[in-house]
Amino acid sequence: MTNGKRSWARGRLAELLGLEVPVVQGPFGGGLSSVALASAVSEGGGLGSYGGHILTPDGIGELVGELRKATARPFAVNLWVPHPDEAAAPPDRDRMARYAGLLRPWFEELGLPTGQLEEPPPAPAFAEQIDALLAAEPPVISFVMGIPEARVLDEARRRGIRTVGTATTVEEALAIEAAGMDAVVASGSDAGGHRGSFLRPVNESLVGTFSLVPQVAQAVSIPVVAAGGIADGRGIAAALTLGADGVQIGTGFLATEESGASAIHRAALQGPDAHTTVLTRAFSGRLARAIPNRFTREALAYENELAHYPLQYTLTRPLRTAAAERGLAEYVNLWSGQAAALTRPRGARDYLVELIAGTEAALGHVAP
Template sequence: MNAGRLGGLLGISLPVVQGPFGGGLSSVALAAAVSEGGGLGSYGAHLLAPDEITDLVAELKARTARPFAVNLWVPQEDETRSWPDLAELAPHIRRLRPYHDALGLPPLAAGDLAPVPDFDAQVDALLAAGPPVVSFVMGPPPARVVAEARRLGIRVLGTATTVDEAVALERAGVDAVVASGADAGGHRGAFLRPVRESLVGTFSLVPQVADAVGVPVVAAGGIADGRGMAAALALGADAVQIGTAFLATRESGASPAHKRALGSPEARTTVLTRLFSGRTARGIANRFVRDMAAYEDAVPPYPVQSALMQSIRREAGERGRADLGSLWAGQAAPLTTADLAARDYLTRLLEDFHRARRRA
């Protein structure tokens, strides 16, 4: 299959990008499998320290000689960089106490919370490690990063949730734009306007972005099978980025409970919530989301809320407590198939794509 403009740009043979997952959901095995299958495997590294990023890129290079991407979050101005004191944190900690008790976890203390790694140090380590592709969400990469990546021959992808964001990314010098519709699972990357003003569906967003920019466009959100892939390419995308369906594969780092939930009837209902990280993200509505719905606007911003929730998310995953964990999922989650190897999923995706093209 011809991967078109993006294939020539990135050196991939299939117009398929695996969505990057943070919070332990990415895996080297998954990224390598997708890259070896001809797509662009990806790894979400926004919570990794600089030395961990160095090791990650080395491990990916050892697992595949094909192109892969490593993803970082661009810091936003509204995110707290200084940690609240204990008095400020106390009501948020008390609110979470019943869930710590339910999971057998000790109560949180302010000293248990660690700030996220420094973005500048992360990106310096990433560029020095030399992955074939770097990708960014939450904003345009800094000019110095784009310039250094270009000097090193590293391709740069940026993620847009609106047409204006896509134009801003092209002006910033990215090599391709990921047009991420509101259907997509996980964190929303809006950076020019609030999330509530940036919720454009994938199949409305893609043709507008394709008309507005000259760089290749990757359609993301609500694409889980060959029908969605065919539709995205017909609307002007050069490739598709698929997240939730790859999250359901054997190689992903998602917990068994999370993977089971993706293909369940519960996955028909997803919500946008700030409860797990302090940033808006799409996931399956479960007991925690419903119990805490009244506090959507009260929880602290990222990264404070993310740190407050870290032990609950981790323990819920380890104990198979789908009712209490963050079950990130896009609106096409019911179309996913559990327990497929990533290469088998790619094969099925392409077969479905060709069938859909023939029907059209």
């Protein structure tokens, strides 16, 4: 896919990560990532990514092995950095009962055993996950929700692993650069899925992509990756014009044939409701952007009473899994950015080719 005229692709991000085109596939969590998708994007010259935050340490090692078998090109594995309050002791019995009670009506409606609400399995420990990932030595490790401790970044550097942090504000981008990471994703509030704010509350960190990108590009010296509401070549061209060194695209790749999205999720991305999204804590306990459905609307009345992440995510997993299996879109976390209407079903490689052509056309249109 190399093109001698493609000067926009031969920038700092491509050089840093060994890419042909500075397009990063968003790392989907919760089983939405797939080896097939990540390897297809990497083989196409971009950076395929896999969200590993729900994997066990053993699973992380196996994942990196599978990705290496699928592609010889660079790829990234993403982990969530836990907030301090998420490392606190489990809630007491009374609080646990309140959390379970809020979800019980939906469990009963779907005929699910409510015993799963009383003793949910523990989430994987980040410290064990990151140690396993460092040992597996993927080409790139990306982080969201915060900055890992210095020893993690030092060890990544020693092993030759590139690190990428995610910022939702200029303040966070500066902190990522100061920590010594190699690049920063400037994730605007247009983006689908979980908001990664970690220095201020999310409601103080909702900066739109094309307000955030030029400010971050002006503030830091490391490569900047624009993310949020970018789904075609026009968005890529706009991001590059505003100072980004590359882009990260989530929802567009989520709609491709290789993603791990369920059939009802894919259908929702193409449906009439995809023009509207909502920030909700209902599914995971952390604010995330999704296409609204019955569950997000009904849970809104209890928004401030729900468990925090990762407990809420664990508690709702049986509900989400059963709904996806039964084709009940009203109970599924339909993560989506605000540009879903620009997506359509296709193979990931075809989508990447289209993105490249669209970028060149858009840049040619605005060239002097």
